[in-house]
Amino acid sequence: MSDTGYEIKGWCPGALRPMMSGDGLVVRVRPFGGRLRRAQADGIASLAAAHGNGFLDISSRGNIQIRGVAEARHGALIEGLRVMGLIDPTPEIESRRNIIVTPFWNKGDDTEILTTALTQALALPDMPELPGKFGFAVDAGANPVLQDASADIRLECDAGGGLILVADGMKRGKPVSLDTAVPEAIALADWFSQYKGTATRMKAVIAAGAEPVGHIVPRQKGTFVPKPGYTPNGAIVGLAFGQMSVETLSTLAKHGSLRLTPWRLILVESARILPVIEDVITDPSDPLLRIIACTGAPRCAQALGETRKLGSTLAPHLAAHQTLHISGCTKGCAHPRSAPLTLTAQKGGFALIKDGKAGDTPSVSGLSPDELKDYI
Numbered sequence: 001m002s003d004t005g006y007e008i009k010g011w012c013p014g015a016l017r018p019m020m021s022g023d024g025l026v027v028r029v030r031p032f033g034g035r036l037r038r039a040q041a042d043g044i045a046s047l048a049a050a051h052g053n054g055f056l057d058i059s060s061r062g063n064i065q066i067r068g069v070a071e072a073r074h075g076a077l078i079e080g081l082r083v084m085g086l087i088d089p090t091p092e093i094e095s096r097r098n099i100i101v102t103p104f105w106n107k108g109d110d111t112e113i114l115t116t117a118l119t120q121a122l123a124l125p126d127m128p129e130l131p132g133k134f135g136f137a138v139d140a141g142a143n144p145v146l147q148d149a150s151a152d153i154r155l156e157c158d159a160g161g162g163l164i165l166v167a168d169g170m171k172r173g174k175p176v177s178l179d180t181a182v183p184e185a186i187a188l189a190d191w192f193s194q195y196k197g198t199a200t201r202m203k204a205v206i207a208a209g210a211e212p213v214g215h216i217v218p219r220q221k222g223t224f225v226p227k228p229g230y231t232p233n234g235a236i237v238g239l240a241f242g243q244m245s246v247e248t249l250s251t252l253a254k255h256g257s258l259r260l261t262p263w264r265l266i267l268v269e270s271a272r273i274l275p276v277i278e279d280v281i282t283d284p285s286d287p288l289l290r291i292i293a294c295t296g297a298p299r300c301a302q303a304l305g306e307t308r309k310l311g312s313t314l315a316p317h318l319a320a321h322q323t324l325h326i327s328g329c330t331k332g333c334a335h336p337r338s339a340p341l342t343l344t345a346q347k348g349g350f351a352l353i354k355d356g357k358a359g360d361t362p363s364v365s366g367l368s369p370d371e372l373k374d375y376i
């Protein structure tokens with residue numbers, strides 16, 4: 001335990017290196033290219049039903065977590081995932097393959113080519129050693145959509161449609177081509193390794209004044225707002241708190257392959273019309289989409305309070321413009337950034353933080369769950 005009151009692990013759980021939580025192991029699967037083929041999605045649902053607690057989470061990096069896995073079942077689960085092509089050769093490669101991908105790609109386009117090349121490059125043995133949460137974003141559509149998602153090295157397009165390499169935290173990028181983009185991205189990761197000192201993220205290195213050479217092209221300012229609806233690539237649907245049952249995953253897989261996003265939304269490939277599916281949100285104005293809540297008690301061992309049931313109770317009271325983060329402790333896993341309103345569970349009630357993070361100084365403390373609707 002640190003003096004923050006929660007345990008700092010400094011690494012993210014994977015499938016090969018799972019994390020123990022209050023309800024068993026959390027096994028986080030990183031779909032290659034951010035996509036699950038229908039058979040893979042259905043297979044994960046079956047494996048989660050057999051070895052987990054029947055619930056799955058979509059993470060803020062577009063991964064899918066199987067929860068509640070007993071240690072004795074981990075081997076069988078991994079074997080099942082490996083058969084479906086969802087497991088990396090080693091835990092080190094799995095950890096490095098931290099890539100988020102725009103869901104708006106088409107077969108054979110730059111995003112798909114770059115994602116494949118980056119995945120292959122990160123599996124090579126001579127890669128720089130990178131901190132556990134260090135990641136990449138491939139966002140090569142005409143307009144970037146991942147600028148608010150956490151990534152240290154980005155590939156995106158400038159206003160003229162040219163591909164640029166971006167060190168997170170910089171307003172300009174380095175022009176690259178389809179051939180040079182991945183080698184340049186690896187070189188930038190190497191540059192980070194040399195300049196990072198004690199920093200674990202690119203943004204901190206840039207904020208400290210270091211600047212890679214050749215980053216001269218202005219970035220576009222993304223205006224994309226993720227929400228459920230139909231797109232040329234398929235139907236985007238939401239999940240309350242990014243959580244779903246194995247039945248829901250299995251049903252979604254019947255309608256198409258799934259692209260997982262960092263917004264806890266799923267794009268169902270090529271779907272035009274979806275029937276009503278239990279727990280699936282299709283109304284972009286549903287207030288549950290504006291509430292972020294971590295696992296909380298009792299499933300997280302570090303939680304000081306329940307979060308998701310509380311989120312469902314508070315949703316009808318949330319004003320149309322409001323977003324709310326509910327955190328089971330000051331760590332703020334589900335949303336490590338500032339939010340207009342945050343409720344953090346603490347011993348003896350909830351703390352309300354305005355325009356801050358879960359661990360920031362609250363404006364009010366010791367609120368009971370019944371009082372909270374009067375404060376949001």
Ligand code: SF4
Binds near residue numbers: 006295302327
């Ligand atoms: S923020 Fe939530 S999920 Fe993260 S450690 Fe705290 S209670 Fe657990």
